[in-house]
Each structure stands twice: as structure tokens, then as C-alpha cells.
Amino acid sequence: MAGAPACAQPARGPAAEAGGGVVRSEAAAFRVVPFAEGLEHPWGAAFLPDGRMLVTERPGRLRLVGRDGRVSAPLSGVPPVAAAGQGGLLDIQLAPDFADTREVYLCQAARVSGGNLTRLVRARLSADAAALEAVRPLLDATPAQDGNGHYGCRIAFGRDGKLHMTTGDRQRDSGRAQEMGDLAGKLLRLERDGSPAAGNPFLGRAGVRPEIYASGIRSPQGLALNPATGTLWEVEMGPRGGDEINLVRAGANYGWPLVGHGRAYSGAQIHEAASGPGLQDPLRHWTPSISPSGAAFYTGDAFPGWRGNLFLATLSSQGLLRLTVEGDRVTGEERLLWGERRLRHVAQGPDGLLYLLTDESRGRVLRLEPAAP
Numbered sequence: 179m180a181g182a183p184a185c186a187q188p189a190r191g192p193a194a195e196a197g198g199g200v201v202r203s204e205a206a207a208f209r210v211v212p213f214a215e216g217l218e219h220p221w222g223a224a225f226l227p228d229g230r231m232l233v234t235e236r237p238g239r240l241r242l243v244g245r246d247g248r249v250s251a252p253l254s255g256v257p258p259v260a261a262a263g264q265g266g267l268l269d270i271q272l273a274p275d276f277a278d279t280r281e282v283y284l285c286q287a288a289r290v291s292g293g294n295l296t297r298l299v300r301a302r303l304s305a306d307a308a309a310l311e312a313v314r315p316l317l318d319a320t321p322a323q324d325g326n327g328h329y330g331c332r333i334a335f336g337r338d339g340k341l342h343m344t345t346g347d348r349q350r351d352s353g354r355a356q357e358m359g360d361l362a363g364k365l366l367r368l369e370r371d372g373s374p375a376a377g378n379p380f381l382g383r384a385g386v387r388p389e390i391y392a393s394g395i396r397s398p399q400g401l402a403l404n405p406a407t408g409t410l411w412e413v414e415m416g417p418r419g420g421d422e423i424n425l426v427r428a429g430a431n432y433g434w435p436l437v438g439h440g441r442a443y444s445g446a447q448i449h450e451a452a453s454g455p456g457l458q459d460p461l462r463h464w465t466p467s468i469s470p471s472g473a474a475f476y477t478g479d480a481f482p483g484w485r486g487n488l489f490l491a492t493l494s495s496q497g498l499l500r501l502t503v504e505g506d507r508v509t510g511e512e513r514l515l516w517g518e519r520r521l522r523h524v525a526q527g528p529d530g531l532l533y534l535l536t537d538e539s540r541g542r543v544l545r546l547e548p549a550a551p
């Protein structure tokens with residue numbers, strides 16, 4: 179775990195399946211309670227103001243999970259997706275003014291002429307929450323290419339009201355992350371209609387896509403707003419090692435594939451150096467890989483000891499990483515539920531509880547609830 183101070187022994191949930199065991203974290207005691215089931219590779223989650231939860235399933239379905247954990251039939255109106263490999267229906271976020279507009283944003287893998295790409299879509303949730311209406315593709319992260327890897331993508335609204343979206347390098351040609359006329363391997367900042375956001379760092383620059391806010395990104399499946407500072411934090415998987423958290427800055431280049439801490443899956447060296455001039459170092463990185471996916475800062479009341487912490491769902495490490503944060507620095511980490519199951523995403527509910535999406539063909543939503551220590 180390069181770049182990380184000594185961390186505590188992993189805390190395990192001995193009876194998470196039964197929901198009975200108390201897990202003692204350094205800063206809280208909790209139970210892992212099965213909340214919802216029957217979801218195929220759930221990927222993204224967004225809570226409605228009334229506490230119900232929209233959950234995407236990677237094969238291309240969207241469902242509503244009630245406050246009692248009951249899972250709805252698939253919503254109608256979901257656009258077709260390229261569901262293969264890592265592709266499918268991915269993240270979902272509500273518009274900041276959802277209560278008035280009922281607008282939701284989704285990202286997905288799409289098949290177009292010339293191959294596949296990451297697509298941003300806007301839609302309106304019907305009054306009965308059973309359908310998407312007025313579905314409109316807003317942006318295709320062109321160019322398309324063959325293959326089903328590294329689509330990204332996560333969506334987050336900044337305090338500035340702009341939509342931020344991550345795209346992956348699409349895996350076959352990692353150099354795309356450095357190509358500035360190419361939307362792969364980037365952090366994009368957009369207006370609500372998908373156009374380049376006012377104030378973007380490369381507006382008017384010849385040969386550079388105006389949607390680009392930052393570049394040099396590999397496989398980003400986490401994006402979260404730091405409530406203490408208003409900054410966005412981007413989380414990405416490295417190759418063999420070199421997973422990263424990055425502080426999002428206008429115009430930054432995060433280095434992939436020029437620099438990094440990982441190696442090729444074969445073990446071969448990829449980079450001559452871990453960092454370089456003009457390239458932004460990560461806030462923290464992990465070798466060997468933990469495969470961080472979804473990310474969420476905790477701001478609730480249910481776990482006072484966790485307030486301000488950043489949680490990462492991890493795939494290959496099959497657990498939940500809790501990072502302590504001061505301002506825009508990471509000060510420590512604790513590994514929770516380590517080695518138990520692949521987790522695609524973590525989200526905080528309006529009830530202040532944490533919800534985990536398991537990456538399984540018979541996937542579930544698990545809920546962390548406080549327990550007496």
C-alpha cells in the first residue's frame with residue numbers, strides 16, 4: 179500500500195449474511211443488514227427525496243427500491259444499452275432541482291456506428307416513478323471504438339451546479355487519455371443540456387474538446403463531492419496496482435498512461451516514473467490493487483464518528499474502504515468487511531445510513547446500521 183500510513187487490521191463482519199453480527203470499526207459499530215435483493219449487477223444508485231432509491235442494473239434495467247427494500251419491476255423508457263463486458267447501464271444521478279423538474283441523468287455504454295462509447299442521457303422520472311419520459315441523449319464520448327472495457331463512468335454535480343462526468347480510456351488504446359480532441363479518459367464538465375460548461379479550462383483552444391475539464395484518467399468509477407471543501411474527488415482503477423484518488427482541478431492532467439504506480443497485467447513496466455512535470459499526482463494510491471469503484475463522503479447523523487469520511491466500494495478487495503480526510507488531504511484509512519464480497523458502489527441515504535451495492539449476478543443492496551459498541 180504505497181503512499182499510505184500503517185493501517186489498522188481489517189474489520190470483518192462475521193455474520194453479515196444473517197445481518198446479526200456487529201462489526202466494530204475504529205470510529206463506529208455497525209451491522210450489515212440485507213436490504214434489497216434480486217438485482218443483476220447493480221451499478222448506480224440515486225435516492226429520491228422521499229427515501230426511495232433508483233438503482234441501475236448493468237444489463238440495462240432501472241428499478242425503484244422502496245423504503246421497505248421492495249424492488250419494483252423494471253421502469254419503462256430506459257434507453258437500449260451496449261450490455262457486454264464492463265458496459266451497460268451505469269451511473270444515475272438526480273438533478274439538483276429534481277423536486278421541481280424530476281430530471282435524472284444516466285450514463286451508459288452505447289453501440290453506434292464504428293463501435294461503442296460512453297453516453298450521457300437525460301430523462302424525466304414519471305409522476306408514478308414507473309417510467310422514464312422525455313429521454314434525450316446529451317453527449318457521446320466520441321470517438322467510438324470496439325471493445326467493452328473502461329467506460330467510466332460516474333456523474334456528480336458540483337457546487338457550481340455543473341454536471342461532472344468521468345469517462346474511461348476504453349482500455350485498448352490507453353493513449354486516448356492524453357488525446358485532447360478525444361473524450362475518452364477524461365473528466366468532463368457540462369451544462370445541464372450536455373453542452374460545454376461556462377468557464378471550462380480549454381474553451382476556444384484549437385484541437386481540444388471544450389467539454390474537457392481534466393485529462394489523463396484510466397478507469398474512473400468513483401466521483402464524489404467533498405462536503406468540507408466543495409472539491410470533487412475522482413477515483414480510478416490502475417492496471418496491476420496504481421489505483422488512485424485524485425483531487426479534481428481545472429485543466430489538470432492526471433498522467434495516465436505517461437506516469438503512475440502500476441504495472442501491466444503481465445507484470446511488465448508501463449511507466450518510467452511515478453510522476454512527472456505538469457502531471458498531477460494522486461492524493462493517495464494503492465498497490466497491490468484494491469479496485470475502487472463507487473465513492474461517497476459521509477455527512478449523516480447515524481454514524482457521528484464517520485462524518486467527513488470518504489467511503490470507497492472495492493471490487494477485487496471485496497470490501498469497503500473508509501478514509502479519514504482533513505480538508506483536501508487523506509489522513510488515514512480503515513478496511514471494513516474486507517474480502518467478503520465485490521462492492522460496486524456506496525451511497526448515503528437520506529436516513530444517514532450507508533447503502534452498498536454488491537457486484538453479483540444476484541446482486542443486493544446492503545445497509546449499514548448503527549449498533550451498540
Ligand SMILES: [Ca+2]
Pocket residue numbers: 394422432433434437438458460
Ligand atoms: Ca494518475
